[in-house]
Amino acid sequence: MQTKYSPVDCSFHDQLIEFANFKRIINIVVSTATGMETLKQVSIKDIYTSKNKEEFLVLENNLEIRLDNIIKVGDYTAPSSNYCSSN
Numbered sequence: 001m002q003t004k005y006s007p008v009d010c011s012f013h014d015q016l017i018e019f020a021n022f023k024r025i026i027n028i029v030v031s032t033a034t035g036m037e038t039l040k041q042v043s044i045k046d047i048y049t050s051k052n053k054e055e056f057l058v059l060e061n062n063l064e065i066r067l068d069n070i071i072k073v074g075d076y077t078a079p080s081s082n083y084c085s086s087n
Contacts, residue, residue: 008067013055023044039059039063043059
């Protein structure tokens with residue numbers, strides 16, 4: 001079961017958009033129900049907001065990751081304070 005969505009930091013969100021725009025190959029570390037998982041050498045295909053105001057990353061293989069589950073993308077660690085909301 002998913003927890004309530006917490007919007008991510010604006011600068012981190014901007015960094016994700018930059019990765020998506022340039023189709024950079026990166027490593028992503030996400031928090032899962034069983035711990036942490038590292039997705040290696042993937043590119044971001046898209047970022048979107050669902051009708052429930054949750055934001056998602058879509059990877060090249062169409063895997064979707066909710067932004068507040070991301071721990072690290074490339075060399076950028078997600079800030080612990082989540083305060084960006086443009087929704």
